[in-house]
Amino acid sequence: MKCSQGENFSKGELQRFGNIELSPSAGILNYGQGLFEGLKAYRKHDGNILLFRPEENAMRLNMGAERMCMPSPSVEQFVEAVKATVLANERWIPPPGKGSLYIRPLLMGSGAVLGLAPAPAYTFLIYVSPVGNYFKEGLAPINLVVETEMHRATPGGTGGVKTVGNYAAVLKAQSAAKAKGYSDVLYLDSVQKRYLEEVSSCNVFIVKGNLIVTPAIKGTILPGITRKSIIDVALSQGFQVEERLVSVDELLDADEVFCTGTAVVVSPVGSITHQGKRVTYGNNGVGLVSQQLYSALTSLQMGLTEDKMGWIVKLK
Numbered sequence: 232m233k234c235s236q237g238e239n240f241s242k243g244e245l246q247r248f249g250n251i252e253l254s255p256s257a258g259i260l261n262y263g264q265g266l267f268e269g270l271k272a273y274r275k276h277d278g279n280i281l282l283f284r285p286e287e288n289a290m291r292l293n294m295g296a297e298r299m300c301m302p303s304p305s306v307e308q309f310v311e312a313v314k315a316t317v318l319a320n321e322r323w324i325p326p327p328g329k330g331s332l333y334i335r336p337l338l339m340g341s342g343a344v345l346g347l348a349p350a351p352a353y354t355f356l357i358y359v360s361p362v363g364n365y366f367k368e369g370l371a372p373i374n375l376v377v378e379t380e381m382h383r384a385t386p387g388g389t390g391g392v393k394t395v396g397n398y399a400a401v402l403k404a405q406s407a408a409k410a411k412g413y414s415d416v417l418y419l420d421s422v423q424k425r426y427l428e429e430v431s432s433c434n435v436f437i438v439k440g441n442l443i444v445t446p447a448i449k450g451t452i453l454p455g456i457t458r459k460s461i462i463d464v465a466l467s468q469g470f471q472v473e474e475r476l477v478s479v480d481e482l483l484d485a486d487e488v489f490c491t492g493t494a495v496v497v498s499p500v501g502s503i504t505h506q507g508k509r510v511t512y513g514n515n516g517v518g519l520v521s522q523q524l525y526s527a528l529t530s531l532q533m534g535l536t537e538d539k540m541g542w543i544v545k546l547k
């Protein structure tokens with residue numbers, strides 16, 4: 232789908248996957264005008280194909296587009312384009328229980344621009360790929376390291392939207408952590424360097440008894456759709472949930488820590504290393520609460536339990 236600045240996106244078309252042509256002075260290449268989304272399609276035993284809350288991704292893209300001075304497809308256009316792309320790629324959706332089809336919508340300033348300004352024209356495209364587990368550990372616990380030097384976002388910046396540059400900002404810390412054997416990095420706020428933010432591509436939760444705590448959304452972390460869904464699932468299961476500032480010290484006496492995201496779903500954290508000290512959780516096993524929430528969410532996404540929340544969109 233294409234559109235010029237100030238206009239609406241026109242109806243798109245399906246195209247075979249391949250390279251695309253861009254001007255060397257395209258807005259995305261020079262000034263980072265790019266946003267993406269990530270969602271998954273699951274295949275059910277009865278042949279149904281399910282999407283999980285795609286209109287939430289559409290709304291998040293709209294919000295990001297506003298921050299990045301970009302036009303955005305409407306929620307209906309977005310959801311229709313996702314449906315059409317998934318149906319056209321049905322053969323790539325793994326069998327039930329063997330993974331899912333990852334869907335990557337991408338909105339970019341594709342028009343040429345030389346002086347710093349929003350691009351004159353925009354492209355919205357979607358591509359897909361079959362995926363298994365995000366972390367090589369699968370549902371096994373991941374090991375995080377708290378990053379104290381580098382930050383992924385600053386107040387007033389773009390940390391709260393899913394823009395491409397946010398991911399460029401985390402590559403160095405993430406690569407260094409992986410080279411030392413960690414699964415990923417846990418970021419702190421850039422002002423007081425004391426409060427938890429999120430992991431490179433997922434949100435973080437702490438469990439203490441019946442209480443589940445997660446950093447509040449305040450512009451520097453991505454409002455994860457899995458995060459929002461897990462909060463509702465946890466509340467419906469009788470947990471108490473708090474969204475607030477979470478000090479790094481709270482990691483020390485947590486019972487469990489887990490991460491949430493479309494790619495990682497719910498990933499239990501086995502250990503967190505901060506300033507050289509390693510804290511372990513649940514005997515390096517999968518915590519009961521993390522496991523319970525993982526099962527509740529995945530069985531909903533795969534259509535194995537009743538969709539009481541109305542979150543599932545059936546494609547066929």
Ligand code: PMP
Nearest residue numbers: 432433434453455456457492493
């Ligand atoms: N934070 C960041 C930085 C992410 O890239 C993602 C993945 N989209 C998330 C959190 C989790 O968001 P969601 O649950 O919508 O996938």
